[in-house]
Every structure is written in structure tokens, then in C-alpha cells.
Amino acid sequence: MATRFSLPHIDISANYSSSAYTGEGSGRSNNVRIRDEHAARLQNELDAALAVVDQQRAADPRLPPAQGGYIEVELRRGSSPDILERRTLGLRPGAVKDRQAARLVGLYIPDDAREAFAAILADYRSGPLTPKGEPHHKSTVEPIEAFRRARLETLWTDDPQALPLDPQYQMWWAIWVSRGQELELEDIAQRLRLRAGARDRRLRFPEVVIVPVYATRAEIELMMYATGVIVELRRATDNPSFFVDDVREEQHEWNEELAGRIEWPGQDVPSVCLFDTGVNRAHVLLEPALSIDDMHAVRRGWGVDDHDNHGTAMGGIALHGDLTIPLGDNAPRTLTHRLESVKLLPPGRADPNDPNSYGSVTQSAAALPEIQRPERTRVFCMAVTNDGVSGARPSTWSSAIDQIAAGTMPGDNENSPKRLVVLAVGNTKPVMQFQQLLDNDSYPAQDPAQAWNALTIGGYTDLDQIRGAGYEDWTHLAGVGELSPHSRTSVDWGTRAPIKPELMLEAGNRAVSPSRRDIVTLDSLCLLSTGRDVAAAPLVPFHATSAATAQAARMAAQLTAAHPDYWPETIRALMVHSAEYTEPMKALFAAETNLRNRYDIARRFGYGVPDIDRATASARDHLALIAQTDIQPYRLEGTRKFNECHYYTLPLPAAVLEELDNEIVDLKITLSYFVDPNPGFAANVDPLRYQSFGLRFDLRRKGELLANFKRRVNAAERDVRTQRAPRHPDDNRWLLGPDSISAGSLHCDTWSGPAVDLLGRDVLCIKPVGGWWRDRARAAIVNQRARYALVVTLKARRTDIDLYTPIVLSITPGQAVRNEVLVER
Known part of the structure; x- marks a missing residue:
């Protein structure tokens, strides 16, 4: 299909200069x-x-x-x-x-x-x-206000309501110990005849090891009062759930016809690797893109086939998208990615006495396909969530996923790849009575959706056509372009958690009876996917954030195939760069002028709905400037210091902007990197303690002298006698503003205003903030380099405006183009 997005993105990786950097002081005043x-x-x-x-x-x-x-x-x-x-x-x-x-x-x-x-x-x-x-x-x-006696509650950092009061209440406890005290904990557990989780069930982070121990409250208190090994206590609560509704199955006879129109992929293409219930490879729409040796299970006895239908439905969406469209046309189709499957969930109920740590299990799942095919690039996709556990702060599971993405899980080394992980935000409860309906904000996004390095997916809906006998007078619950009734949000997480989800994809809708009494999920308000029962139900309706997550993983794999030299951090950034809000979403932002109140809107919709065309290529009126590089955030020279920042000179087309004058343009900045997580100690209350390093961006302001811009963002640029940064007000045209960035490893904001107001705003600073590499690590860690991806989008509101050509001409030949992009897709 022809698209105006047919031009290569513009590479500005060489358009920066490095400068020594000094951060600001804490600025705290003490009584x-x-x-x-x-x-x-x-x-x-x-x-x-x-x-x-x-x-x-x-x-x-x-x-x-x-x-x-x-x-x-x-x-x-x-x-x-x-x-x-x-x-x-x-x-x-x-x-x-x-x-x-x-x-x-x-x-x-x-x-x-x-x-x-x-x-x-x-x-x-x-x-x-x-x-x-x-x-x-x-x-x-x-800073000390008081000393008090310690109780078990002192070391408990989980939900206070989850701490058992009964001294004889027995459960799995997640005991956090310092890295050097793991053996001591094992010895104590053995002396007390307590069952400690096996070593492959433990999570290891830079400073702590998390060991599941099955014990009563009284036994844990004994351990606390008799030893000094416990750093922190939580529940070992990894109890995954996913959402599969028993909906009416629909039969189709067109599978073979569609399979014949597909150009199937070879072995040397990217894959979507599903962590789910397995996949039925016998399906005609899956088998050519899923090899038998690409099917795994974290337990050999489980088998690799799908025992539930969820994994097979995920596979159909991840490979083909919503099958409603390809089944209904006769166009040839080319697949540029494959499938892989790891059965993460057991065929039957999990043993409640089994110390399953789904953090370590998920890491084991990530290793299996890499051992089988280490040369293949892949996107990991998981729509499994921890039922009833909010993702408001880092957990063992979300931290383990951050390690997977960062390439720092056990067994990884300096040559291990970074990995893109796509997660579901979780689903609301499927109530059947309208009077029981709660708004989406009442359902907090579920663990492990808070993983900083993952791309977390929520759901919106464009589906409003209700079909089916007996439902002629029913209406759709959500309007077109609104939040799907199935999608959770992170509104109640507070300001110290990353904005999640980042992206929204189709998750389906629900129907309401004429009396406004009943609510149901209908086939016509769902997507269509492949079914496990290939004989009786080869096609099944599929919905909710599982479907949305599978679509996002598909897009990530397509983008990886189109740009094989782009990092996972860059793929994530490009998907966010391509996202735009629907009209109902835009209306909510426009009606709210208070930036802080806009944060709640962002925690519902993320950064919008992504588009594969915009992510893959640029257009003359809507282009992307891309940089992939590394930075050394800190250095150790007697004391631990910040090291450098990067100044980018953006090749903005000054003549075109001047000619456009007061016409509105949009400048979107997305900064993406992967942190090595450190969830121990104060990480649950201080984001800077969780991340290995952090980065922020700052754009030169309207009318700001270049020298003053550098002095404002970088204390190292100031005269030693100058204590304060020069002040220069911003124009308040950012959608979210800098205060929206408090946590996470992806930061995005959009400036919208008259084109002429962008003149002179052509310098961007990428600067470090605190992280545990600087504060608590050895010299070899402090001086590490870290990589990041930067995407800057310039967009006109009219398609006849050429912003692209003057930018390309202003860049040294050979710098601008990295990949040939097909004019048609």
C-alpha cells in the first residue's frame, strides 16, 4: 500500500558535541x-x-x-x-x-x-x-528525627494489609538479603527447618539477592530478632493471571485461501517470542512461521502445545494482526518476521506451595530461544500479569524483566544483547451488570507492567459496530477513539513511577443493553485471531490488553526487520515517536491547561496510538531525526562525579520555519535507554536508587542565548563565582513539561506552537542524573559507558509543506541516510 512515509529517517548521531558536566546541588533546606x-x-x-x-x-x-x-x-x-x-x-x-x-x-x-x-x-x-x-x-x-524500636513491620515494604497478623500464618516470604549473606540465610533456614527456594528460583541484583522462604510470621520474627541477615521483607506473590473470556466461537473457511496468499518468512528474520500458554503449531496460519525447534517450555513436563487457547490467539495477532482484514480481502501479503513460543504457564493449577518466582522463571524463558538461535533478533511479548498486585513500584518480577532488557540477567555478560520486552498493562474485571461498572482508573495497572525498560501496552478501541441476533438495540460502552473498557491505567501510582502504559492499541469494546443494566463482550467488538482447536474453531474472537500487546509486538518485529541496525532502545523510541492521540484523547488534553493534571491523562493513554508507517519512515511534512550513541554519565576521580553531557545541534529548517510564521508545528522529543535495575534498599521510594543511570533532555528556549542555555543546563559551563543558573522562562507550550519526568527509562514530550517560535531553538542537551552506578558501585562500574537512542520529530500541520529536503541538504552528505526505505509497503 502506497504511503507518503517513504523517506529514510535522518541520522544525526554525528551532530553532537560532548562537554564536561556538573549537576545541580540538592537544593534542600534544613531546619x-x-x-x-x-x-x-x-x-x-x-x-x-x-x-x-x-x-x-x-x-x-x-x-x-x-x-x-x-x-x-x-x-x-x-x-x-x-x-x-x-x-x-x-x-x-x-x-x-x-x-x-x-x-x-x-x-x-x-x-x-x-x-x-x-x-x-x-x-x-x-x-x-x-x-x-x-x-x-x-x-x-x-536529618534524623527519631529512633524507635523495630518491629516486623519495620522491614516489611509490601502492602501493609498483606502482612499476616496471625503468628502461625504460613506463606512464602520474599526475603531480601545482601549479596554476601545468601549463604548465611541458607544456614539459618536449614537450622530452623524452613524451606528456602532453590537457587534457580532466586533473583540476583547488584546489591541484593531475593530468596523465597516458606515460613510462619513467628518464624520470620525469630529470624529477625536472632540474626542480621534480613534487609527487607515482602510477599512472594508472583501469582500470574491472564484474561480469556469464554465467548461464542465463529467459524470461517478461508484459512487455506489466506495462507496461500502469504509469502512466508525464512529463518533469518526477527521473531516475536511469546511467553504464554504455548501455541498450537498445527494451525495453517501459524505453522509456516513457527518451527518445532522454536517451541519451548520452562518445564519439560508441560509440553509445548497450547493448553488454553490464549497462546495460540496471541500468536495469530502477533504474526498477522487482526485477521478480520486479511481474511476479507484478496491481496498478497508478505511476512517479515516469525514466531517463537515459550510456555510460561503450567497446564494445570500451579502448586501454591511451589516457590515460583516468576522473575527468575521469566528470565529462564528468555534464555531458551537464545540458546536455540543466538543469532536471531527477537521481541519478547508477555500478556501475563500478577493478579491483584499493583505495579506502583518496582517488584521482583518487574526488576527481573528490566534485567532481561538491559542484558544484565544472570548468565549475561558484556557481549549479551539488549532486548525489547513488550508487556500488557492488565485488564479490568469483566463485570456483567452496569451498576457494578467502575471507571478504568479504579483498576491500577498490574505487576509487572511497571518494568522501566519494557514497552507497556494499554488498550483503546475503534470498534463500535454491534452485530448479532438479539443485540440490535444494544450500544457500545466506549466511544470510538476512547479508552477500551478492558484497559487498566496507572493514575493511582503517584509521581514516582514511570508513565505507563506508553502506547495504546486496539483492545476491543463492550456492549450495553438498552435498559443500561447488562454489559457483555460481543464477537463484533473483538479482534479475530487463530484458535487452538483447529478442527472445530480455527478462528476465535480475541480482545483486551492481550490482543493489544500482541499487536505492539508485531509492530516492533516489523520495525526491527525494516531497520536491522536499530537498537531495541531505538525501536522502542520510534514506536513512541510514531504515536498520536485520537480526537477524544486530544480533547481531554486540550481541556486541561494545568500540566500536573495532564499527567493523569497520560497515565491513561500513554503517548498515544502508534503507526507502523510513521515509525518505519519519514515524510516531507513529518520527519524523524535519529541518534544512537553512548555516553559516560559518571566518573571516579577521588570523588564520584558527573562526567559529560551531549549538545545536539538540530538541523531545523530556519528558512521554512520563518516562511510558515505563525502556522502551528509540532516538535516531539523521545529519549530511550535501558537501566540496570537495583530494586533493593531505598529503590522503592527513590527512583534514582533503582536506576543504574538516568538521562534527561533540555531544549534551548525562545530567545535564549546559546551561552546562557549551556550555563542554565550545566553548572560546569558557569563561572566559578556564579552560584545560580541564569534564568530564562520557557514558553509553556510543552504538552507535559519537565516535571512529568520523575522515573522510567523513556522520556517523551511534545512542543506545539508557531513555527517562527522554533527559530533559534536548535540546540538540545542530553544530560545525566543520579543512579546507583555513581553512588554505590566500584570504580569499574562508575566509569561505565551507557547507550541511548534519541528521536526528534518535526511535524507540520499541512502535508504540502516540505520540511525534509532542506534538512537533508544542510547535513554533510553521507550522514543523513542509514537505510533504504521501500516506497510501498
Whole structure:
């Protein structure tokens, strides 16, 4: 099909310069403390808390004598728990939680460190002042609000309602331990005759190992009071669910005809690798693109065939898209990608006493096809979610998926690939009565949709045609272009979580009875896909975010096939770059002028609905500038510092923009990179502790001198006597604004305004922010380089405007074109 998007994207990877970078200070103001009063109160509270430690110390013959204990420390909100750490003394901060105006930290104090800790308070209270006139240990003592005795709740960072009150309640606990204390935990579990999850069921991150242990609350408390191995406690809750409605099956006799019109792919093409219930390869529309040796299962005894129909339906959408269209025409079709399948879910109910950690299981699933065909590029696709578990913060499962994407899961090395993982945001509950209907925001996106590096997919709908006897007077629940009734949102996640989902694809609709009493899911409001029962039901209706996720994975594989030299980070960025909002979505944004209130809209719709044509190529009126490069965010030179930023000179067509004058144009910026996750310690309350590194972008503002722009975004560009950055107001034409970026590894915003206002706004800065590479890692880690993808889109509102040609002509020949793009697709 012909498309105006037939021109190669423009490569600007060489259009940047590197510069030394210095970030801003924290800017936090501290309340003035009265030294003597503050230190005296803290010492009294510390003595009382340690006295409780001694009283609660368990004298269990199965365990060696305790060598220390936990207390709870209340810090000013936003204070780093690192101020409490003294590695030489064995002082080790662990679980961190934010509560209203305070931050609570579990602190382990060895017995032989008590005097030294008390000496810190005494030195602060009455010791001589520093040459700057400040008390010693000010940065440690003044952020402390209180010391208290520790309880099991101190180390519990999961949903408070999920912590059992009954001392004899037995369940799987996720015990977080420091990397060097895994063997000690195993020894304690063995002494107490507790069942610890096998080593292949544990997740390993840079600082912690997560070990599932089956125990009662009383046994966990015994472990806490008798040892110092526990850093943090959560539920081992990985209980996956997916959504398959029992809908009326529809029969078709056109499968063979369609299969005959398809040019099937060879072996050396990208694949969509499904993590699901298996696939029935016998289907005529699947078999030529799914080899038997590309079918796997995480447990050999499960077999590789589909036991549920969900995996086969996912496969049909991931390979062909909605089959309604190709079955209804007679056009030839060419497939540029294949399928792979890993059965992730067991044929029967999972054993509730099996310490299944779906983080480690998913990592095992990712390794299987790579072992079979290491040379193949692939997109991993999973529509499995953790039933009833919100994704508001990193979990063991979402962190494991972030490791898969970053190429840092166990067994990976510096040569391991980065990987694109596509996830579902999760589905709402399929209520049947209208009076039970809740809005989509009442259903928070489910774990592991919060994975930073994954591309998370929600659902919208364009389906509004109701067909079927007895439903003539029924109406569609959602309007065309609106949020699908099946899709969850991340509105209730708060500001410290990434914006999820990023993209919206067709997820189907539901129908409402004339009396507004009943709600049903009808075949005509679903997509059409391949069925597991190839004899009786070869075609089945398919809907919800599973269908949307399969479509997104298909698009990612098509894009990978069209651009084999693009990184997974770039594929993700291009899909987001191609996304646009439907008219109902645009109307909601336009009606809300407060940027902060727009964040909730973004948490419903992400960045819009993607388009394969816009993602694959540019048009004269709508083009993409692309950069793929790496950066060294930090360096270790005596102290840990920021290292560099990148300044891009954007080849904006000044003459055309001046001629357009007040005509509206759009400039969209998407920055994509993969972080190495570190979910331990304070990562659940501080995004900068979770990410290995972070990046942000800043565009030169209207009328801003270039030198002032650099001084504003980079303290290293300022005169040493200048303490403050030069101020230059922005024009407030961004859709979301910089405050919308607090977490995640994909950042996107769109500037819309008069073309003439873009004149002079041709410099973009990519700069680092904090991450655990800088704060807690060895020198070899601090000095690492990290790669990122940048996509800058310039779009006119009229198709007869040529923005593309003057940009290409302004770039040195040979820089602009990376790939030949077919004029027709």
C-alpha cells in the first residue's frame, strides 16, 4: 500500500558535541537544630530502642547467639538512608518507606558498634566545630528525627494489609538479603527447618539477592530478632493471571485461501517470542512461521502445545494482526518476521506451595530461544500479569524483566544483547451488570507492567459496530477513539513511577443493553485471531490488553526487520515517536491547561496510538531525526562525579520555519535507554536508587542565548563565582513539561506552537542524573559507558509543506541516510 512515509529517517548521531558536566546541588533546606537538645533526645531514644533489642533477643538453641539487632530510624522526608551507613562498623540501613512527612529506615546495629554510634551523637552534641563553624557529623545527625524500636513491620515494604497478623500464618516470604549473606540465610533456614527456594528460583541484583522462604510470621520474627541477615521483607506473590473470556466461537473457511496468499518468512528474520500458554503449531496460519525447534517450555513436563487457547490467539495477532482484514480481502501479503513460543504457564493449577518466582522463571524463558538461535533478533511479548498486585513500584518480577532488557540477567555478560520486552498493562474485571461498572482508573495497572525498560501496552478501541441476533438495540460502552473498557491505567501510582502504559492499541469494546443494566463482550467488538482447536474453531474472537500487546509486538518485529541496525532502545523510541492521540484523547488534553493534571491523562493513554508507517519512515511534512550513541554519565576521580553531557545541534529548517510564521508545528522529543535495575534498599521510594543511570533532555528556549542555555543546563559551563543558573522562562507550550519526568527509562514530550517560535531553538542537551552506578558501585562500574537512542520529530500541520529536503541538504552528505526505505509497503 502506497504511503507518503517513504523517506529514510535522518541520522544525526554525528551532530553532537560532548562537554564536561556538573549537576545541580540538592537544593534542600534544613531546619535549624539545637545541638544539645537534639542529640540528647536522640541518645535517649537510641538507648530505649537498643534496650528493646536486648529484651527481644531470641535464645533459640537452633541458632547461634545474636550479634546485633534492628532499630527503626525516622529521617526527614527525602533524606538519603546512606547517611546511616558505616560499613567499617557494620551499620547497615535496609528497608526504606515514606510515611507522610517522614522517611522510615530499618537499621541493623551490631553490638560492637553501639559505642561508636553513640560517639557520633556525642561528638555532634559537644565536640569542637569544624573550620566552617558546623558540628561534626552534622550531615548524619541532623536529618534524623527519631529512633524507635523495630518491629516486623519495620522491614516489611509490601502492602501493609498483606502482612499476616496471625503468628502461625504460613506463606512464602520474599526475603531480601545482601549479596554476601545468601549463604548465611541458607544456614539459618536449614537450622530452623524452613524451606528456602532453590537457587534457580532466586533473583540476583547488584546489591541484593531475593530468596523465597516458606515460613510462619513467628518464624520470620525469630529470624529477625536472632540474626542480621534480613534487609527487607515482602510477599512472594508472583501469582500470574491472564484474561480469556469464554465467548461464542465463529467459524470461517478461508484459512487455506489466506495462507496461500502469504509469502512466508525464512529463518533469518526477527521473531516475536511469546511467553504464554504455548501455541498450537498445527494451525495453517501459524505453522509456516513457527518451527518445532522454536517451541519451548520452562518445564519439560508441560509440553509445548497450547493448553488454553490464549497462546495460540496471541500468536495469530502477533504474526498477522487482526485477521478480520486479511481474511476479507484478496491481496498478497508478505511476512517479515516469525514466531517463537515459550510456555510460561503450567497446564494445570500451579502448586501454591511451589516457590515460583516468576522473575527468575521469566528470565529462564528468555534464555531458551537464545540458546536455540543466538543469532536471531527477537521481541519478547508477555500478556501475563500478577493478579491483584499493583505495579506502583518496582517488584521482583518487574526488576527481573528490566534485567532481561538491559542484558544484565544472570548468565549475561558484556557481549549479551539488549532486548525489547513488550508487556500488557492488565485488564479490568469483566463485570456483567452496569451498576457494578467502575471507571478504568479504579483498576491500577498490574505487576509487572511497571518494568522501566519494557514497552507497556494499554488498550483503546475503534470498534463500535454491534452485530448479532438479539443485540440490535444494544450500544457500545466506549466511544470510538476512547479508552477500551478492558484497559487498566496507572493514575493511582503517584509521581514516582514511570508513565505507563506508553502506547495504546486496539483492545476491543463492550456492549450495553438498552435498559443500561447488562454489559457483555460481543464477537463484533473483538479482534479475530487463530484458535487452538483447529478442527472445530480455527478462528476465535480475541480482545483486551492481550490482543493489544500482541499487536505492539508485531509492530516492533516489523520495525526491527525494516531497520536491522536499530537498537531495541531505538525501536522502542520510534514506536513512541510514531504515536498520536485520537480526537477524544486530544480533547481531554486540550481541556486541561494545568500540566500536573495532564499527567493523569497520560497515565491513561500513554503517548498515544502508534503507526507502523510513521515509525518505519519519514515524510516531507513529518520527519524523524535519529541518534544512537553512548555516553559516560559518571566518573571516579577521588570523588564520584558527573562526567559529560551531549549538545545536539538540530538541523531545523530556519528558512521554512520563518516562511510558515505563525502556522502551528509540532516538535516531539523521545529519549530511550535501558537501566540496570537495583530494586533493593531505598529503590522503592527513590527512583534514582533503582536506576543504574538516568538521562534527561533540555531544549534551548525562545530567545535564549546559546551561552546562557549551556550555563542554565550545566553548572560546569558557569563561572566559578556564579552560584545560580541564569534564568530564562520557557514558553509553556510543552504538552507535559519537565516535571512529568520523575522515573522510567523513556522520556517523551511534545512542543506545539508557531513555527517562527522554533527559530533559534536548535540546540538540545542530553544530560545525566543520579543512579546507583555513581553512588554505590566500584570504580569499574562508575566509569561505565551507557547507550541511548534519541528521536526528534518535526511535524507540520499541512502535508504540502516540505520540511525534509532542506534538512537533508544542510547535513554533510553521507550522514543523513542509514537505510533504504521501500516506497510501498
